[in-house]
Structures are given as C-alpha cells and as structure tokens.
Amino acid sequence: MLTFFSDTDCDITPKECAAYNIKLISMPYTVGEQVVYPYIDFDEFDSHKFYDMLRAGTMPTTSAMSEEAYTQYFEPEFAAGNDILYVHFSSGTSNTFNIMHQALEKLKAKYPERKFYEVDTLGISALCYNIVLEVADLLKAGKTAKEIVEWAKVEVPKFPMYFFADDLKFFRRSGRVSGLAATMGGFIGIRPIIHLNDEGKMVSIGKETGRAKAIARLVQYVEDLGEDVKAHRVVIGHSDCPDIAAEAERQLKEKFGQDLNVITTVVNPTIGSHCGPNAIGICFHAKHRMQG
Amino acid sequence: MQKTTQLDSLTFAEMLHQGAVQLGRDKKVVNDLNVFPIPDGDTGDNMLMTLRAGCASLPASNPSLRGTKQSRQTLFEVASAASSGMLLGARGNSGVILSRIFAGLAKGLKDMVEADAKTFAKAMQSAVDEAYKSVPVPVEGTIITVLREGAAGADANGDLNHYFETLLEAMQTSLDHTPELLPVLKDAGVVDSGGAGLLSIFRGMNDALNGNISDEEIAPTTASTPTVELDKFTENSTLEFGYCTEFLLRLMRSKVDLGAFDEKVVFDYLNRVGESVVAFREGTIIKVHVHTFTPGAILNEMQKYGEFLTLKIENMALQHHQSTNQNNASFKVPPKKYGVVTVASGEGLINAFREIGADEVIAGGQTMNPSTQDFLDAFAKINAQHILVFPNNNNIKMAADQAAELYKGADIHVLPSATIGEGYYGIGSIDRDNANVEEVITSVTEIMQSVVTGMVSTAIRDAEGDQVSVRKGDYVGYSGKQLLSDSLNRVEAAKVLVERLGAASRDVMLIFFGEQVPKNEAESIVADLQTQYKNLEIMLNNGQQPIYDYIFVLC
Numbered sequence: 001m002l003t004f005f006s007d008t009d010c011d012i013t014p015k016e017c018a019a020y021n022i023k024l025i026s027m028p029y030t031v032g033e034q035v036v037y038p039y040i041d042f043d044e045f046d047s048h049k050f051y052d053m054l055r056a057g058t059m060p061t062t063s064a065m066s067e068e069a070y071t072q073y074f075e076p077e078f079a080a081g082n083d084i085l086y087v088h089f090s091s092g093t094s095n096t097f098n099i100m101h102q103a104l105e106k107l108k109a110k111y112p113e114r115k116f117y118e119v120d121t122l123g124i125s126a127l128c129y130n131i132v133l134e135v136a137d138l139l140k141a142g143k144t145a146k147e148i149v150e151w152a153k154v155e156v157p158k159f160p161m162y163f164f165a166d167d168l169k170f171f172r173r174s175g176r177v178s179g180l181a182a183t184m185g186g187f188i189g190i191r192p193i194i195h196l197n198d199e200g201k202m203v204s205i206g207k208e209t210g211r212a213k214a215i216a217r218l219v220q221y222v223e224d225l226g227e228d229v230k231a232h233r234v235v236i237g238h239s240d241c242p243d244i245a246a247e248a249e250r251q252l253k254e255k256f257g258q259d260l261n262v263i264t265t266v267v268n269p270t271i272g273s274h275c276g277p278n279a280i281g282i283c284f285h286a287k288h289r290m291q292g
Numbered sequence: 293m294q295k296t297t298q299l300d301s302l303t304f305a306e307m308l309h310q311g312a313v314q315l316g317r318d319k320k321v322v323n324d325l326n327v328f329p330i331p332d333g334d335t336g337d338n339m340l341m342t343l344r345a346g347c348a349s350l351p352a353s354n355p356s357l358r359g360t361k362q363s364r365q366t367l368f369e370v371a372s373a374a375s376s377g378m379l380l381g382a383r384g385n386s387g388v389i390l391s392r393i394f395a396g397l398a399k400g401l402k403d404m405v406e407a408d409a410k411t412f413a414k415a416m417q418s419a420v421d422e423a424y425k426s427v428p429v430p431v432e433g434t435i436i437t438v439l440r441e442g443a444a445g446a447d448a449n450g451d452l453n454h455y456f457e458t459l460l461e462a463m464q465t466s467l468d469h470t471p472e473l474l475p476v477l478k479d480a481g482v483v484d485s486g487g488a489g490l491l492s493i494f495r496g497m498n499d500a501l502n503g504n505i506s507d508e509e510i511a512p513t514t515a516s517t518p519t520v521e522l523d524k525f526t527e528n529s530t531l532e533f534g535y536c537t538e539f540l541l542r543l544m545r546s547k548v549d550l551g552a553f554d555e556k557v558v559f560d561y562l563n564r565v566g567e568s569v570v571a572f573r574e575g576t577i578i579k580v581h582v583h584t585f586t587p588g589a590i591l592n593e594m595q596k597y598g599e600f601l602t603l604k605i606e607n608m609a610l611q612h613h614q615s616t617n618q619n620n621a622s623f624k625v626p627p628k629k630y631g632v633v634t635v636a637s638g639e640g641l642i643n644a645f646r647e648i649g650a651d652e653v654i655a656g657g658q659t660m661n662p663s664t665q666d667f668l669d670a671f672a673k674i675n676a677q678h679i680l681v682f683p684n685n686n687n688i689k690m691a692a693d694q695a696a697e698l699y700k701g702a703d704i705h706v707l708p709s710a711t712i713g714e715g716y717y718g719i720g721s722i723d724r725d726n727a728n729v730e731e732v733i734t735s736v737t738e739i740m741q742s743v744v745t746g747m748v749s750t751a752i753r754d755a756e757g758d759q760v761s762v763r764k765g766d767y768v769g770y771s772g773k774q775l776l777s778d779s780l781n782r783v784e785a786a787k788v789l790v791e792r793l794g795a796a797s798r799d800v801m802l803i804f805f806g807e808q809v810p811k812n813e814a815e816s817i818v819a820d821l822q823t824q825y826k827n828l829e830i831m832l833n834n835g836q837q838p839i840y841d842y843i844f845v846l847c
Contacts, residue, residue, distance in 0.1 A: 033534065033585025035565075063564055099560075182725040184648045188717050189800030189829050189847065209847055210799025212827035 001082045002117075002145050004136070005073070008038040009089035010121070010128035011237060011265040013045070020136040025073055027089075027096070029270045031060045038269060047266045051240035051277035059173060060273040064096035070103035078111040085145045087119040087135050089128050089271075092200030093176055117145040119152040122200030125271045126237030127161040127283040129263075133233060134159075157198055160289040162221045163281025164191040164214045165239075170276030171202075179204035193217055198289055205290060215244065218282045219251045225286040230260060232285035239267040241278045248282060294503050296452040298406040301370040305350050306505055307497035308374055312343045314496025315489060316511025322492065325485035335485035338384030342391055343493060344510055345381020346374040366405045371398035379574055380602070383538065386486035388570040388581045389423055389435055393490075395574070396422025409455040413448035416459075426572045428563050433473030435486030441466035442494070456498040463491045468626055481628055481675055525609040533608035534585040537566075540601040541594050543576040548597050550576060561593060577601065583608065630724055630732070631676030631702065634715050635662055635684050638837025641712065641804055648720045651676070657712075658839060661688050667695030671702060678729050680722065680736070681706045682715035705733055710772075712837075713745030713845030716802065739847075746771040746793045748786050748842040751778075759792070767841070782809070786817055786842050793846055795825050802845040804835030809842065817842075 006012050007025040017024045026037040031053075038045060054060070077084050091097040097120075104116055119135060121128040134155070138148055168186040171177045171194075178201065180192055185207065191214040192204040208214040222229060234252060238245040242264075249262050267279065296303065315322070319336030350373050351365055375398040378391035399422065400415025401407055407415065420443050423436045430436055445462025448455050470484040471477040477484055499505070541558075543550060555573040558580075562569045566582035573579075578598070584590055587605050594600070632650045636642050637657045645653045652670035656662040671679055679702045683689045689706060696704035709715040718740045726732050748769045755762040757775030762768050769777035769789025777788035795801060801821075805814040811834065818830050835843060 033531070066560060066564055181723045183723050184720040187644075187648045187831075188720040188802065189831060190721070208799075210827070211829040213799050 001080075002139075003077045003082045003084050004139060005084055005086040005088075006128070006132045007088050008268050009124060009270050010087070010132050011125050011268050011271075012129055012132055014039050014043075020133070022132070022136070023073070025065075025086075025088075027062070027268075027270045028065070029060045029062045029273045031058060035063075036269070045266065045269060047240050047269075047272075050269050051272065054170070054272070054277050059170065060269070062094075062270050062273050064094060064099055067099050067103040067106075070100045071107065074103065074107055074116070075110075078107055078114040081114075083115040083117065083145060085117040085119070085135075085139075085148065087121060087128070087132050089124050090122045090196065090200030091120050092122060092196075093124060093202065115145070117149050119149065119156070120200065121159070122156055122198065123159065123161055123196050123283070125161075125267045126235040126265055126281050127159055127196060129237070129265050130233055130235040130283045131156065131159055133263075157289055158227065158286055159283055160195055160221070160225065160286050161237075161281045161283040162193060162195050162218045163237075163275070163279060164193050164208070164218070165275050165279035166191070166211075166241075167276045167278065168192070170274060174274040176274060177202040177204055181207075195290055197291075211244065215248050215251065215280070218248060218280070219255065221290075222252060222282060222284045222286075223255060225288070225290070226284055227287045229256060229284050232261070234260060234262045234282065234284045236262060236264045236280065236282050237267050238264065238280040239272045239275060239277050241280060244278070244280050248280060252282075294453075296501060298408055299367060299412060299452055299501075300406045301365045301367045303501065304367055305347075305370050305374075307500040308343070308350070309347050309510070310500035310505055311493035311496035312340065312347050312510040313506055313508050314499065315340050315343060315492045316508075318489070318492040319511065322485050322489045325482045325488055335384065335386045335489055338387040339390050339486070339489040339493070340511070342378050342382045342384075342387035346378035346391075346394060347510065348381075349373050349377025366403075367407055368398065368401045368404045371401045374398070379577070379579060380540065382579060382581075383604075384536075385568055385570050385581055386435055386489060388538075388572075388579060389426055389486065390490070390493075391579075392422045392426035392572055393419045393439060396420065409448040409450060409452050412452060413443070413446060413455060416443040416446070419443070427570055428559055431474065433470040433477060434484050435490050437470065437473065438463050438466045438484065438487035438490050441469075442491075453501060456494070456501055460491070460494060460498055463487075463494060467491055471626060471628075478628060483626070522610070525607055529609060531585060531607075531609070534567075534583050535587045536581070536606045536608050537584055537587045537590060537604070538581045539579075539591075539594070539603040541578040541580065541598045542601050543578065543598040553597070558594070558597065562590070565590060627675045627677050627702070629677055629727065630722060630729075631671075631674035631679040632682070632719055632722070633667065633670045633674070633679055634682040634709075634719060635688055636712060636715075636837070638804075638807065638835045640834040640836035644804070644833055644835065645716065645719065648716060649722065649724075650682075650719055656688065657837075658685060658687070661685070662691060664691045664694045664698070667692050668699055671695065671699045671704065674702070676702055678703045678705060680719075680733070682709040682718055683707075684709050684712050684715035686710050703729070705729070707733065707736060707740070709740055711743075711745035711845075712804070712843050713743050713802070714740040716845060717743045717847060742847060744771060744793055744798075744846045746776065746789045746844045746846075747840045748777075748782065748789060748844075749840050782841055783813065783817055786844075787820065789842075790821060790844055790846075793844060795821070795828055795846060798825075798828060798846040800829045800831070800847045801825075802831045802833065804833050804837060804840075804843040804845075806841045806843075807836045807838055814842075 005023045007027050009027045026040045028035050028037050121131045189210050192207045194202050194204050197203050208217050236245045245264050253260050319340050322336030323334040375395045378394050382388045382391035396419035397415050400418030420440045424430050442459050442463035446459035467483050467487045559571050562582050566584040568583045570581040633652045634645050634650045635654045635656045636645050642653045651674045654662045654666050681692045683692045692706045696706050709718050718736045721739045751762045751766045751768045753764050760775050760778040762778045766778050767782045767785035769785045776792040777785045779785040818832050
C-alpha cells in the first residue's frame with residue numbers, strides 16, 4: 001500500500017485530506033511563547049482572526065520540526081508495510097527537510113524494504129495546493145508513486161506562482177525573499193511582485209504601484225506564460241483578502257472564459273507568518289517558471 | 293620594546309589578566325553597544341565575569357618566578373586552567389562563546405610548554421573552530437566573525453608581538469565591518485558588542501605581551517552587585533522578551549548511556565523551543581544559554597538527561613539596559629549610508645514621516661518656516677555619510693540649502709520636494725541598500741515628479757481662479773498655485789479636488805486628514821471615492837496637521 005502525505009503549508013485542509021485520502025503533517029508556528037500546530041491545536045483555521053492579529057502587530061515565527069516528530073508521522077506507515085509518497089512545500093524555504101531526511105535515514109536502516117517517494121513542489125501555499133490536487137488526480141487515475149515522481153520532474157517547474165503582499169515587513173523580517181529593494185514601499189502603495197523560482201526560492205521580479213496594477217500584472221503572467229491553463233486548476237491563495245482574490249478571479253475568467261477552473265484557498269497560518277495579511281498569489285499551469 | 297618569540301605560561305597568564313583589566317575599562321562602552329535587537333543583559337559585564345572566572349582559576353601566577361624552575365607550569369596547563377574556569381563562570385551569550393574561544397585555544401596548545409607565533413596562530417584557528425561549533429547557527433557580524441577574520445588576517449611570520457599587532461588590526465577592521473553583515477547593527481548604528489569586547493580583551497593581552505602590565509585590579513562587574521529594577525516588570529506588563537536561562541547540566545550515568553549519548557538531542561531540542569541558543573558539551577557537563585518563554589519546560593526536559601550544577605533564570609525585561617549616549621573613540625560607530633531630514637507639522641504627520649524612515653522631522657511648514665540653524669541642529673543628530681533633506685515647501689528650501697553649505701559633518705543633499713506628498717513619497721522610495729548616492733537621488737527625484745499633491749484649506753480672503761471663484765471662509769481645494777475646487781461644504785471641496793487632480797488615471801492615493809477633521813468624515817470620503825475610483829488604492833492616515841484639512845497625494 002501507498003500512503004499519501006502532504007503538509008499544512010500546502011493550504012490543504014483536513015476536510016479535503018479526507019476526501020483525497022491524504023495524511024496531513026502539521027507545520028508549526030509560534031505566537032509569543034505558544035507553539036501552534038495547525039489542525040492539531042485547532043479544528044478549523046479562523047483565518048480572519050489570525051490575520052487580524054497580524055494586522056494588530058503580532059509577528060509569529062516558524063520553526064523546523066524535530067526528527068522525532070517526523071519519525072512519529074512516518075514510522076507507523078513503514079511498520080504497517082506501507083510505502084510513502086510525500087508532496088511537500090518547498091525545501092528552498094525551510095531547513096525542516098534536512099531534519100526530515102535525517103529521520104528517514106534512520107527509518108531506512110530499520111525498514112530497508114520500505115520506499116519513500118518525495119515530490120518537492122518548490123512552492124508554498126496555493127502552488128503546493130495545486131500540485132497536491134494534481135497528484136491526487138494521478139493516483140486516482142492509477143499512476144504509481146514512481147510514475148508520479150517522474151511526472152513531477154517535468155511538471156513541477158511548470159507550476160509557477162506570482163504574488164504580492166500589502167505589508168512588506170513580514171517578508172523583510174522573514175528574510176526569505178531576495179531582490180527586495182530596501183525601501184518603505186508598503187507605505188506608499190508600491191508592491192514588489194514575487195515568484196518562486198526553479199530552486200523553490202522566493203525572488204522579487206519587479207514592482208507595481210497600486211493594488212489594481214499589481215493584480216493586473218498577476219493576471220498578465222497567466223496570459224503570457226500559461227500553457228494548457230484550462231486543462232488544469234488555477235489556484236488563487238489569499239491571506240484574508242477575499243475581495244482582492246475575487247477581483248483576480250473575475251479578471252481571469254474574463255480572459256479565459258467563465259468555465260476556467262478557479263479554486264480559491266486561504267493561506268495557511270504558517271506561511272501567513274511570512275507573508276502577512278492581504279497577500280495574494282496565483283498558481284497556474286505554465287510553459288515554465290520565470291528565470292531568475 | 294621586548295620581542296617575544298616564545299610565549300610561556302607566565303606571560304600568557306599576565307596577558308589574560310591584562311585582557312580582563314582592559315575589558316574592565318571598556319566594559320561600559322561594550323555594554324552600551326548592546327542596545328539591539330533584544331536586551332540580553334550586558335555584554336561587557338558578561339564577558340568580564342567570564343574572563344575573571346578564568347583568571348581566578350589560574351595556578352598562582354607569580355611574576356617573580358619568571359625564568360626560575362618553579363615556573364614549571366606549561367603554557368597548556370595555564371590555558372586549560374583558564375578555560376575550565378571560564379566554563380564554570382561563563383555568563384550570557386557572548387560569555388559562553390568567549391569561554392569556547394579559550395577552550396579552543398587551550399585545545400590548540402595541547403601539551404605545549406611554550407608556543408611561537410606559528411603555533412599560537414594554529415591554536416587561534418582551533419579557537420575559531422570551537423567558537424563556530426558552540427552556536428548552532430553561526431551568525432556573521434558577531435564576535436565569532438571578529439575572531440575568525442582577526443585570526444585569518446594576522447601574520448604569524450615573525451615574533452608574537454608582530455602577530456598580535458596584525459591580529460588587532462584585522463580584528464578592528466572586522467569589527468568595523470560588522471554592521472554591514474548584520475542589519476540589526478546597521479539599523480541601530482552600532483558595531484557588534486561581543487566583537488568589541490573580544491577586541492578589548494586582545495588589546496589588553498597585547499599590552500601585557502609588550503610589557504605594559506598595569507597593577508590595576510580587574511574592575512568589578514555591575515552584575516556582581518545587581519540592581520534589579522523591579523518596576524520594569526509590573527502586574528500589568530506582558531512578557532515580551534522571555535527569560536534568559538543559563539545552566540550547567542551534569543549528564544548522569546543513571547539517566548543516559550554516557551558513552552553513546554549524543555548531545556545533539558539536547559541542542560536540537562533547545563533550538564526548537566528557544567532562541568539565542570549557545571550550548572556545548574565538555575565531558576559530562578553541558579553548558580546552556582537559551583532565551584525562552586517557558587524555562588520550566590526546558591528544565592524538566594533537561595532532567596531527563598542529568599542534574600543541574602548551576603542554574604540562573606532572569607526575566608529579560610529587567611535586564612533591559614538603559615543606553616547612554618557616551619561615545620568612546622576606540623569603538624566609534626561607523627556612520628550609516630543615508631540619513632533623512634524633513635519638515636512637517638502635526639503629530640500624526642510627523643509620526644508618519646518617522647515611520648517611513650525620516651531620522652529627524654523638523655516641526656514647521658507653510659506658516660512656520662524652520663531656520664538654517666534648525667537644519668544644522670537636525671543634521672548634527674544624525675550619524676550618516678549622506679543626509680537627504682526633504683523641505684516639502686519651496687519657502688523652506690533656501691534655509692535647507694544654506695545649512696547644507698555650512699554643515700561639514702556629512703554630505704548634505706537637498707531634494708526639491710515642494711509638498712508633503714512629494715516628501716513622503718520620496719522618502720518612502722529611498723533604496724537604502726543602493727550605495728550609489730547619485731542613483732538614489734535620481735530615482736527619488738523621478739518618483740517625486742510623478743506625484744501630485746492637493747490640499748483642502750479654509751480661504752482667508754476672496755480670490756479668483758481659472759476654474760473657481762473663492763469667497764473668504766470657503767473651503768478651497770488647490771494644488772501648487774492652482775485653485776481647483778471651492779465649496780461651503782468641506783467634503784464637496786475635497787471630492788471635486790480629487791477629481792480635478794486626475795484620480796481616475798492614478799493608482800494610489802494617500803490621504804492625511806487634519807486636526808479639524810473628524811475621523812468618520814474622512815472615512816466616509818474614502819468610501820465614496822473608492823466607489824467612484826475602483827482601481828485607485830486609497831490609504832488613509834490621521835495627519836493631525838493644522839491648516840490643511842486634507843492633504844491628498846496621488847501617484
């Protein structure tokens with residue numbers, strides 16, 4: 001048997017996991033002294049409350065998971081004779097995967113027969129969500145884990161995500177976005193446009209003045225880079241700004257037709273700790289991710 | 293000057309003592325560097341206490357024994373004794389790292405009776421390795437960088453005096469460079485405190501090496517006579533910084549398999565639950581420094597492995613150190629690249645300018661033009677290579693220009709910001725990472741030119757414009773010298789002004805509402821304008837400025 005794992009950084013909810021038969025790894029964040037494990041410490045993510053807390057000045061942090069925690073997720077599967085397929089958020093944004101691999105090394109010695117298949121989405125949030133659902137489709141269609149790993153080599157680079165946020169202080173504090181100019185652009189409506197490159201790292205690739213132009217630019221990327229856009233999902237992720245997401249959806253459907261398969265997700269709190277409130281990103285199927 | 297080609301145990305003991313004496317002299321300066329990002333006791337005091345503990349555990353060092361048979365202690369023995377004294381005495385993040393540095397040094401001097409410059413240089417490399425190992429995630433721009441770059445830049449091809457001379461030079465260069473590596477230092481305008489403390493110690497060691505040994509006692513540390521300011525944490529406080537928690541844990545045979553125990557388990561745990569972790573193992577002792585909100589949890593976890601030898605837990609709110617403005621020439625803080633001076637009135641507007649990056653906001657504006665002296669005073673408060681001045685009014689620019697000519701402490705650049713809006717946008721778009729000042733000025737000027745500012749105020753006399761005719765007491769909207777709207781109703785005057793400023797083709801509008809305007813009026817204008825201009829992003833700020841009921845800035 002094969003057990004399909006994903007994690008909460010991929011925006012997938014327990015309800016969806018149940019529908020697709022996915023086991024969910026909870027990626028923690030810390031508010032003040034409290035470490036919170038999404039969907040373990042709460043059942044439903046009250047995104048409005050969470051992002052309002054960030055608006056009011058709280059800046060949560062995130063941390064890597066322990067070897068022990070990974071072992072607790074994976075070992076029961078191996079012990080039961082199952083192999084694992086884990087579709088996870090970008091290894092380029094966290095060192096948690098180094099720790100995971102340490103845990104796996106030890107498990108491998110203990111369960112030499114068992115296989116661990118890994119799909120690194122090189123993305124966060126809506127991007128991972130899109131790939132998780134693609135993989136779920138493939139499994140349903142009878143593909144093997146090995147075939148999915150081969151598929152991912154070709155297809156993961158074809159799922160880009162372009163995004164921006166209102167308040168740049170979260171990105172700055174997080175330090176995970178390169179190429180951000182050291183300005184106070186957030187105060188004057190200037191929004192750096194950021195994407196995830198082929199190494200799964202966040203890079204700023206330009207800026208727009210005003211939210212309307214920034215949204216238009218995201219939509220423009222879908223038009224310019226898109227490939228078989230309508231044969232795949234377009235996933236819009238937002239951090240508590242449904243109006244902006246709705247406007248992006250409206251523009252996308254205007255360009256691609258009302259039957260465009262648009263799914264809107266709410267950015268999970270762990271990734272939200274890095275992008276802050278009022279961030280929006282669009283993930284779609286493209287010819288390739290932008291270089292740089 | 294005496295030249296030392298072989299370092300013996302007595303000289304090294306004297307050097308350690310003199311290092312502590314020098315740090316005692318410099319500790320206040322080192323303490324004062326430690327103001328950001330999170331208060332963590334006093335670096336100078338912590339390092340001094342650590343080094344004192346090292347000196348106190350030296351075998352009786354009697355200079356009169358020099359050259360006699362009784363001075364049989366080897367260099368290694370003295371270095372080891374100092375190192376184990378520091379292990380037990382280490383306090384604070386930088387103290388713990390310091391103790392590791394000397395542990396590494398001792399390791400590098402293993403079995404040495406004496407050491408020449410080359411041998412000592414090798415031992416310094418061992419100190420570097422040990423220091424880097426003591427922190428789970430080495431952060432460059434700190435004490436470890438100063439040590440590493442110092443050791444790398446020192447020249448061991450000569451006597452020890454030459455080695456130390458070049459070592460100090462390289463350390464100083466490295467220390468000066470720390471703000472470039474660590475943004476928090478740059479933001480705070482300081483060099484790294486731990487690095488400064490280390491340099492101070494090595495200066496003292498160098499003095500002793502060159503025969504300059506003072507008979508001073510090592511200065512007492514303030515921490516040994518603690519003055520805890522209990523009022524800093526009251527029943528209404530929130531625990532903002534957590535607890536600085538330090539302990540020595542003896543691994544117990546009854547609890548762990550000592551031979552197989554991997555201390556990484558402890559370190560990984562600490563890194564997950566705490567911050568500013570410095571931890572290392574020496575034999576069966578684990579030394580830990582960690583910041584945490586829940587020390588109890590950590591202590592319980594640690595008892596799974598061993599028992600405590602010493603334990604210290606302090607609320608970091610009480611450690612908060614009052615910084616003083618005393619400057620010391622030896623640790624002069626390098627200037628930041630860009631400083632910003634601007635002019636505004638109204639508490640909200642002044643705060644907004646500070647928030648967006650103005651170092652000094654001179655109170656003033658249309659009716660109160662600041663003097664040349666006001667600008668000079670503002671410049672003097674800023675430690676920057678270049679000071680960019682945004683006068684925000686053509687009537688103020690000349691005073692700024694004049695001050696720019698008179699001032700010699702920095703390169704002053706007066707930018708042509710004629711309105712609050714231009715100034716605000718200009719300051720917000722300064723790329724502080726761009727070292728090319730001409731490029732920065734060009735780009736800021738371009739952005740200011742793309743901004744249009746309009747104001748609503750009350751007319752103090754009748755006037756005729758191209759588009760409106762104004763009666764005294766009317767609300768009038770204008771931009772530059774152009775009268776654009778006029779109404780007995782302030783909201784009406786504001787809306788017409790916004791339309792005539794070309795809001796339909798703009799992307800962003802900032803609004804600063806004045807002290808006469810109720811917030812709900814401003815909010816209702818935003819709601820109406822947002823409906824009218826769907827693509828316009830509107831940002832509302834309470835400027836609390838006098839005279840102008842509304843300032844609209846469009847980009």
